[in-house]
Amino acid sequence: MKYFCRLSDMRYLILLSILVLRSPLSATPDGQPWTPPESEKLLEMLDDIYNLDFDHYRQKQERYLARHPQRPEGVFIEAIALWMRILTDIYNPKYDGIFANRLDELIDQLEEFEDDEKMAEVAAFYINAAVGFKAIMHVTRQQWFSAALEGRKAIGGIEKAIDGRWNNADAHFGSGLYLYYADIIPKKYPLLKALLLIYPDGDKARGLSDLAYTAENGLFARVVAAYMYSLILYTRENRVSEAYKIMSGLSMRYPQNPIFMMWQASMAIKLGHTGEALKIMKVYEKRIREKQPFYPGHKQRIVQFRYGQIYSRRHEYAKAIEHYKKALKPISGLLGERLERYEVYSRLQMGYVYERMKRDDLAREQFERVLQMGDYQQSRRWARQHLKKIEQRRKNGTDG
Template structure:
């Protein structure tokens, strides 16, 4: 049979469907594929995700001295800075200027390389990555205009670099993330639909497959891919908490001093009923927090104290310890501004239940009042708090009426026998 891929005697290959042939690209100066550089930076990349930023950045500065015109050392310095921001759920803004400066420099260096050679797919990779991280932080800071511009530029370079997918798994992460999130983001955030018209449609299943591939095979992008995979699998959309737990266990084992990974691991252990492991991890989190280790702050403490409070309340039946942990959870939540629906509300609810068991009405009312103000309307704990406060209000009113009957304004000698009996009935009911 004749070869249908031949056109005028030449083989016709669509580069968007197959991997690029390495012999058509000059890769001799690519640091991304340099095995010696990978060996050198193995420990540094590990240190980023294990919260040993000073050690990691020392090696990146050494790389920068040798390759001052390459985007890689600046991007890695920016990545290290990003993981200083992450433990605070990206609310810590003190590293913002440093982060943006590193990513801007990586972009400048990458664009210079791309201008020299528009087949420099390594430059495209770093440009897509730097613009992508820049967009992430601008989005977190609610600067939609800058986030949109950076996202569009990241996607442009992502499209240019896809021809080199077969050269390294690193190239695949950006495309995987775009494919996965673009496929459903308009459903979750309808207000973004006008902006999404600027972008092509995604493919959720393909995206998830690509992210898994990078998680298994990536060197520089592997840990970041595992992070996204853990979040995606544990989301309501994928609803695969057991699989998310396996990824979280790997991350927490490989990077034991990463506060974000460890608290997420504790959460998934708790959700999957691995209570003994959850307790162990939560105690480890509090120990590291008390020692002032980087990345361990009120956000991690909020998770750990809630789980320990719940375990002492429900598993060990130790109300005193449970109360202490729940109170600390409330303090951590208030200190970090995390007082919406979630651990803060449930910690107050559990403290109210403990106070109710101890017949401490004033304390129970105080905690139930917080639940009433913060919990979702029509939720079970909201309705319970509402009923408790309503009943206590009625009982208090009855008490005032009873006390009034026996006060000097109503001398006993003026009361009929029937009235005196009614007053006694009120007190008995109380």
């Protein structure tokens, strides 16, 4: 927790049942490879999407739709573009309604293909995938009931992926994600085993293998598989060097993408590559100051938090405190509520730094504030532990 944040295990439990086989353009239900026309053009569009070059993406999509009106791929890829826009500013509520309404429009368009006997199965696959994106949004907004309703639709797809009936490199992304989390979560939360009885068993080793396979050999799911594989290695497996290598590759390939940049910086800090992390965050902050698209001003809170981490690792405590304090700048409205976690993280880290500076009085103040705020990644437990240590030092006469 001291170097990164992640989705909670409970959120992943629901997410795994939604994301299975939501990777685009996987395989037809009869097991034959899915080879849409001009797949290289679709790949170019995906590259534009991941690099946030939506103008070029849009031009290429229009040409593809004009050349292949009988295929649903040109319609469905818009769902990926929409989701990437959301992901760059996931805490911002202003996109929620726009995203849901636009996805409903895309689903309506995809349903028109169901009248074509040859395209009916293909269209159904993409409709389910589009519904999956809606479900993922429910998860990110902690709307668990709505997310669970959507997730129930994925059971059949889970079984097909695991059994190899949808056997190509992209399909391994869905099976890998499911198998990994279906293995680790029941072990961590035994009470949840009963809820997973209707689902196939998990297999952590195979899950990691499937994700790595898609990251290396996938076509349309290669980037998202590499991204998720990197995050799992980092946040769950403590294989930070491997994760950093993958994320650095994504960031190099898509230099305008703030998601890959921020994770790369987080991993660099964990590895002690503070010079690299500082370089990344200065580029990120410069783009915020220049008001570049997808680098909104409220992201300064996260940037300042990362700066604080960097200088903490360098033992430059005065600079660390300075940046953590900047991360406390108020943000109004619902957006401020959703970004509260970074205020909590900053206060917690400030407490640690003050302890190292032998200023237990100031550390206590920060830990007590953490207890009054929302609980993120067991932040209250960490604060209580350190308050006990401070109290023990006070009793022993060794406090700062």
